[in-house]
Amino acid sequence: MSIEKIVVLEDDSIVRKNLEAYLRRRHYDVAAVGTIAAAQEYLDKDNFDIAFVDVRLPDGNGTDLLKQIQARPQKPLVIMMTGFGSVESAVECMKNGAFDYLIKPFSNEQIEITLRKAEEFTQLLNVNRFLSQESDAGEQELLGRNPVMENLRQLIRKVARTQATVLIQGESGTGKELVARALYRESSRANAPFIRVNCAAIPENLIESEFFGHERGAFTGALNKREGRFELAHGGTILLDEISEISPSVQAKLLRVLQERELERVGGNRTIKVDVRVIATTNRNLESSVEKKEFRQDLFFRLNVVPIRVPALRDHQEDVPSLAEEFMRRFSRKHGVHIKGFTDHATQILKNHSWPGNVRELQNVVERAVILCGDNGMLEPEHLGLVLAEPAASPAATAEIPSQRNGIATLAELEKHHIFAALDHCQGNRTHAAKLLDVSIRTLRNKLHEYNGTLPKSDEDKPADAE
Numbered sequence: 001m002s003i004e005k006i007v008v009l010e011d012d013s014i015v016r017k018n019l020e021a022y023l024r025r026r027h028y029d030v031a032a033v034g035t036i037a038a039a040q041e042y043l044d045k046d047n048f049d050i051a052f053v054d055v056r057l058p059d060g061n062g063t064d065l066l067k068q069i070q071a072r073p074q075k076p077l078v079i080m081m082t083g084f085g086s087v088e089s090a091v092e093c094m095k096n097g098a099f100d101y102l103i104k105p106f107s108n109e110q111i112e113i114t115l116r117k118a119e120e121f122t123q124l125l126n127v128n129r130f131l132s133q134e135s136d137a138g139e140q141e142l143l144g145r146n147p148v149m150e151n152l153r154q155l156i157r158k159v160a161r162t163q164a165t166v167l168i169q170g171e172s173g174t175g176k177e178l179v180a181r182a183l184y185r186e187s188s189r190a191n192a193p194f195i196r197v198n199c200a201a202i203p204e205n206l207i208e209s210e211f212f213g214h215e216r217g218a219f220t221g222a223l224n225k226r227e228g229r230f231e232l233a234h235g236g237t238i239l240l241d242e243i244s245e246i247s248p249s250v251q252a253k254l255l256r257v258l259q260e261r262e263l264e265r266v267g268g269n270r271t272i273k274v275d276v277r278v279i280a281t282t283n284r285n286l287e288s289s290v291e292k293k294e295f296r297q298d299l300f301f302r303l304n305v306v307p308i309r310v311p312a313l314r315d316h317q318e319d320v321p322s323l324a325e326e327f328m329r330r331f332s333r334k335h336g337v338h339i340k341g342f343t344d345h346a347t348q349i350l351k352n353h354s355w356p357g358n359v360r361e362l363q364n365v366v367e368r369a370v371i372l373c374g375d376n377g378m379l380e381p382e383h384l385g386l387v388l389a390e391p392a393a394s395p396a397a398t399a400e401i402p403s404q405r406n407g408i409a410t411l412a413e414l415e416k417h418h419i420f421a422a423l424d425h426c427q428g429n430r431t432h433a434a435k436l437l438d439v440s441i442r443t444l445r446n447k448l449h450e451y452n453g454t455l456p457k458s459d460e461d462k463p464a465d466a467e
Helices: 013-025 036-045 062-070 087-095 108-131 147-160 176-185 207-212 248-260 286-291 297-303 313-335 344-352 358-372 411-425 430-437 441-450
Strands: 005-009 029-033 050-054 077-082 100-103 166-169 194-198 237-241 277-282 306-309
Touching: 005 013, 005 036, 013 029, 013 108, 029 036, 036 050, 036 062, 050 062, 062 077, 062 087, 077 108, 087 100, 100 108, 147 176, 147 306, 147 313, 166 176, 176 194, 176 237, 176 277, 207 248, 248 297, 286 297, 313 344, 313 358, 344 358, 411 430, 411 441, 430 441
Parallel strands: 005 029, 005 050, 050 077, 077 100, 166 277, 166 306, 194 237, 237 277
Antiparallel strands: none
């Protein structure tokens, strides 16, 4: 998947031409030369994925070039070749960074095995580099004893065995990513990559490159070729988190990948085949987005092969005490504190709270309580930071009436007033406010930008906003 450009350094013209011909038949881009000086010219002006290097050359020793390559920031995998093989020579080459060592004459089958190992190693390297930037996913178990949660687990087990595309819908904080990871863990692709893309967190001008990758020089700053998330997920699963947030132009290109399982990098013209299982999540009603022409209908149908809806916490409210106990144990271990449990009053408050932020809100509340717990080890109501809700007038009804002209407010003033009220109702949380207003988070951000900071600063970076 990731091997495209290969340089062959071999002074024997017959061996060089045969190897070059075989690699070109495999559709690799090949530069074949007979001297170290010529190879260095190619390596200085382009990035190669593999270098086949002979040990004995007219203008030097191939191991010297191997050492130089290892010092480069962008270095190919080096496969050393020799007709005078010895254990000492092989050990020296491997110690100096060679990926493999071939003794001439070698067969096409040997080259094929070496290339396959190199492709697997390169993809593993790229996936690990990507995953090292990801935060720890933490506990992955779907909790809850209510029948709705047991039905969800049964559906996951049934769907996981297939290769079907899955669309997971549910409110923010319900655990959509946990469902996606459960589908991955119980699938036949569990030992292959699992690549997550947070579509809402990537700037619109970069998301195409994140999805499909880019070629060197495709745009300012593209100094090297880069594989996109779909290529990294080859053979495994890709999670498109908050799929509703991608632009129409990217929606069209994503549709092609789902239909044909092929893509082109930004700035490239080579068609790349990918084998991936696609799982998408959204906290919006995509059917409604399709009706409003905000989301392509054909893409929705491609994604919605198997729909899974994750229940809100209020739909299995009786699970709250057991969930709270489990989170208490986890956060006690995490923060190194001894907690005995919740008082009866604290448990009652947990049962009566409406949990608009769902399971994630419950996690945050319990973690805060564990941190603030007193010396007696009992979690009290004051540690939770929650109060029993009292009936109150709508914020929209009690907010200041917008300015009026001739006794009638303009539509723009009413819209701004309504956004004020929604943000106040959601305590500044923009993701929840966007859901309440039935608009995308991007639309809400654009409106706030229009108001040029006249609204109170929101808490959009709180954990409760993360998906």
